[in-house]
Amino acid sequence: MRTTEKLFAQLRTHKDTRWLTVWVAGLLCIVLWDLAFLNRPAFMKIIQGFWNTMAIAFLVTLCTLLFAWVATNLLHTLTMRTMRVPYLTLSFALNLLRSVPQIVGVLLFYVLVASLVQKGSLSSSAAIAPFMAVGMGLFIFLELTDLMRERIDHFRRLDFYNAMRVCGVQEKRIVNFDILWKNSRVHILNKLIAVFGMAVFLQCSVDFIISVGLSNNVNAVNLPSTLGSLLAKIDSKQDILALGYTLTHPSYAAHLPFTHLLGLTVAFLIVFTLLCMHHIANGFAERHRL
Amino acid sequence: MKARVTEHLLSFVLVALVLICALFILKSRQDTARTASLSGIRDYTSLSFMDYDDPFQRALLRDVMDIYFPGSHDRNDSLVTAALRYRQEAFNRSVQTSDMREELSAAKAVQLFGMYLKFLFVYVLVMAISWYGVQTLAVWRFVAERREPIPGRRVRQYFLRALSIGASLVLFSPAYVIAYSVRTEFNTDTLFFMVLLGVVSNGLLMTYANKFHAFLTAESRKGYVETALAKNLRNTWDTRTGISLAAIVRPLKRFDGHVFNHIFMNARVQYFSTIKEQASFLITGLIIIEMALNIHGHFSYEMLRQLLYGNYDIVIAIILGIFFTVKATEMAADYLAHKEWLKYENH
Numbered sequence: 001m002r003t004t005e006k007l008f009a010q011l012r013t014h015k016d017t018r019w020l021t022v023w024v025a026g027l028l029c030i031v032l033w034d035l036a037f038l039n040r041p042a043f044m045k046i047i048q049g050f051w052n053t054m055a056i057a058f059l060v061t062l063c064t065l066l067f068a069w070v071a072t073n074l075l076h077t078l079t080m081r082t083m084r085v086p087y088l089t090l091s092f093a094l095n096l097l098r099s100v101p102q103i104v105g106v107l108l109f110y111v112l113v114a115s116l117v118q119k120g121s122l123s124s125s126a127a128i129a130p131f132m133a134v135g136m137g138l139f140i141f142l143e144l145t146d147l148m149r150e151r152i153d154h155f156r157r158l159d160f161y162n163a164m165r166v167c168g169v170q171e172k173r174i175v176n177f178d179i180l181w182k183n184s185r186v187h188i189l190n191k192l193i194a195v196f197g198m199a200v201f202l203q204c205s206v207d208f209i210i211s212v213g214l215s216n217n218v219n220a221v222n223l224p225s226t227l228g229s230l231l232a233k234i235d236s237k238q239d240i241l242a243l244g245y246t247l248t249h250p251s252y253a254a255h256l257p258f259t260h261l262l263g264l265t266v267a268f269l270i271v272f273t274l275l276c277m278h279h280i281a282n283g284f285a286e287r288h289r290l
Numbered sequence: 291m292k293a294r295v296t297e298h299l300l301s302f303v304l305v306a307l308v309l310i311c312a313l314f315i316l317k318s319r320q321d322t323a324r325t326a327s328l329s330g331i332r333d334y335t336s337l338s339f340m341d342y343d344d345p346f347q348r349a350l351l352r353d354v355m356d357i358y359f360p361g362s363h364d365r366n367d368s369l370v371t372a373a374l375r376y377r378q379e380a381f382n383r384s385v386q387t388s389d390m391r392e393e394l395s396a397a398k399a400v401q402l403f404g405m406y407l408k409f410l411f412v413y414v415l416v417m418a419i420s421w422y423g424v425q426t427l428a429v430w431r432f433v434a435e436r437r438e439p440i441p442g443r444r445v446r447q448y449f450l451r452a453l454s455i456g457a458s459l460v461l462f463s464p465a466y467v468i469a470y471s472v473r474t475e476f477n478t479d480t481l482f483f484m485v486l487l488g489v490v491s492n493g494l495l496m497t498y499a500n501k502f503h504a505f506l507t508a509e510s511r512k513g514y515v516e517t518a519l520a521k522n523l524r525n526t527w528d529t530r531t532g533i534s535l536a537a538i539v540r541p542l543k544r545f546d547g548h549v550f551n552h553i554f555m556n557a558r559v560q561y562f563s564t565i566k567e568q569a570s571f572l573i574t575g576l577i578i579i580e581m582a583l584n585i586h587g588h589f590s591y592e593m594l595r596q597l598l599y600g601n602y603d604i605v606i607a608i609i610l611g612i613f614f615t616v617k618a619t620e621m622a623a624d625y626l627a628h629k630e631w632l633k634y635e636n637h
Contacts (some may be wrong), residue, residue, distance in 0.1 A: 004504060025580055037557040096301050099616045103574040111597060143567075201464065203490070209581045209594065237470055244474035246319060267467045274493060 020041050023276035030265060032205045038261045042235075046265055050229040053203055056129050056136075056226065058113060060199035061139030068144035069180070075145075075173055076152060087227050102139045102198075106206050109135030117223070125224040132224075143197025151184040190281055197277030204228035204270050231266045239263025245267055291628045298621045301411055302614070308373075309610045313394070313603050325584035334373035392596070394603040400602070402592065406611045409576070409589035411616065412481065416488035416572060422541055423495050424568075425561075429554065430538050436527040458496065465491035465575065466582035479585050484576075492575040498568050512556075514548060523549040557632065564628040569619040573612065592627035 011018045034043050057120060071094065078087035094109045097105075111236075113131055135259055155161055164174050180188070207228025223229070230236055239260035246252045256264060334351075341347050348370070355366035356367065392398060439447070460468065465487045469478045489495060509515070517524055524547050526532035537545055545551040580590035593608040 092301065093295065095297065096305065098570075099301065099305075099613060099620065101570055101573045101577060101612060101616060103577045107597075126588065174603045180531070205464055205466075205578045207583065208464075209578065212582060212584065240467065240470040241470040241474050242425060245478075247472065247475055259556065267463075267471075271459055271467060274543075275458055278493065278500075285504070 014140050014287055016287055017283070019276050019279040019283055023273070023280070024270055026276070027269075031270065033158075033257070034261060034265055036257055038265070042262045045225065045230060046262070049225050049227045049266065050269055051201060052125075052129065052224040053226040053228070054225070055160075056133050056203055057196050059130055059133030060140065061134045061204075062275055063133050063195045064141045064195050064199075065188070065192060067137055067141035069176075071141065071145045072148040072152070072180075073172070073175065075116045075149065081169060097141050098138070100139065102136075102202060102203055103205065105139040106136050107209065109138070110195055110206055110210060113223075123247070129224050132203075135289060136199055136260035140165055140195055140202075141196060144188070144195065148180060148184065148193050151187060155179045155183065176275075187248070187290055190284045190288070190290055193277060193281040193284060196283065199271055200270070200277065208232045227266050231263065231270070235268050236263035240267055268276055291624070294624050294628075295621065296625070298585050298617055302617055304632050306610060309613075313606050316603055316606070331369060331373040331376055334369060335376055342374065348374065349403060351483055362633075385513050391599065392601050392604060394607055398604065398606060399607070402589070402607060402611070404576065404588065405589040405592055408481075408587075409580075409611075411614065412484055412488065413573065413576060415485050416576065417569065417619075419485070419489050420494055420498070420568070420572065423489060424498040425543060425558070426539055427495065427499035429543065431499070431503050432506045433527055433538060433550070438528075461496045462493045463491055463492060464582075465579040467491075469579070469583050477584060484579055484585065486589075487579050488572065488576055488586050492571075494568070494572060494575055500562050501564055502557060505560045506553055508557045509553045515553065518549045518552060523547065523552075525549050549613065559627075561621065562630055565623040566620050566625070569623065570616060577612075 028253065034046065038046075066080070070091075075087065075090060078090065110132070113122065113128060116131075122128050134245060137142075159176060160178075164178065165171070169178075200247070204227050207223070207226045208231055210223075211229045211232030240263045242252070242256060242260045243264075246256060309596060314555065337351075350435075352370050355370060358364055359366055381572065391486040436569060469483075469487060470493050472478065524532070529535060533545055533548060533550060537543065543554060577590040577593075578584070581594045585591050589608060594607055596602075596604040596608070
């Protein structure tokens, strides 16, 4: 009884937990509804598309963390050793990468992936997915790098940093363990939640664009099916178009959740996931007063 | 500031150089490939006096070759056959890809420039509207949170909450979902619709309004607010004596005599630092809109089309244009932030 009360209290006070619950509950409702009213092959496609999208977004999050950690350490080491030229070169290169809009970078990376697929260098979905995640991570990790560097700069201004240095603690231990792990874990996690949402958005958008615009060149069958590519299929597009029809023919709304389920489910999953991720990240930041 | 401008200009120049070099390398590779495919038969593929469609003249060419190069009939015959096949294939290719193959000629560059101007127009317009929208939404939410709830209006509050969740779902929808949802009833290929989508879709407005709201909240907790209150600045939040709706929706926001004026101004300084990020995200959004909706005659759609047809020289030129836009925005944002900081830091 107490545990249930505690849980409800947590849901009331913690916005992130509440939205995480809303997300999971929403997904479960969709699954149950689709099980009842959507045909089996379409349902399996949605499950696979959703799973692939989430898996790639998770991989992107991991890649982002890895790249950001490496870049932060590299930049910090170069600063501490007063290696001005390599530092400026690396900062310049990173700023250059920052100036490439994420969608352009990811799209060009996809073209590269497609050419590798056509040459036969990449064949299975299991090999393509991590490759795509690396490409997307490359254009997202700078946000996390900025955050990590801000945190290091902030702590370097405090006494404990100098005190630890005087005590003989190694610089890399102070940065990686004491600052980033012990004192910035929550900040990093909050950013990673936002990165996950961003990855879902980019993944779906690029897959939609590729499936709509580049389908002649890129053999979509070889790329893992995601929510974006599912939405670009003609059946799904027809379902979404039915929404517009409902605007002028409101009585048609009753047919939507039964006869246009594939497209509506895919669109809803994308929008609902993006909304929930945004609120989870915000709630997490509010709870930890970031 | 000087160092920043230098860095921006350097990256301008470097990227332009790299991409122009890539353009030349691409062109020379294409030329080399063309020359390689013509090796041995180049002299026989475009004889000005010859009508290649005439069977008599083709037979005559074979005879002339045998007279000029006696004793190598088979070689002469295969050369002429190869030349004729090459011409046929070139013709077929030109017919099949007549609407695909394009090169970065002067005329194409002018056409691209027109598209680029259109892109810039939409970008600047959406940026201005979202700049206003972000601040207005954040201020409205901040002020609304501080207003006393009117008792006995629970139903209205629930209705507003449901409305806000519905609006959030729309604001977080990717542009292509919204566009396809209304495509049967509205023409989604217009400039107006593109601007509208740029502002309300992809979560742009919500994300940055929340950021601005977070800046406002953080500022409101700072010590100077208490000092301002002790100095008797206005601190009421209702519409009559506090902050009116007109003040919230005004494009150039000022809340004279109210403590919120200082909170707002300090939050706005921090918002300047996120402008670069917002601009980059906005460009990403606009590219997605143009590409996903296949809006013909637009800059990003043209990039997708040229990517599809393998006209990489044009793709490089378009990427260069987009890069310049981002860099110009970054420079403008840095300048604005620097100017604003000068006001407060007394440099």
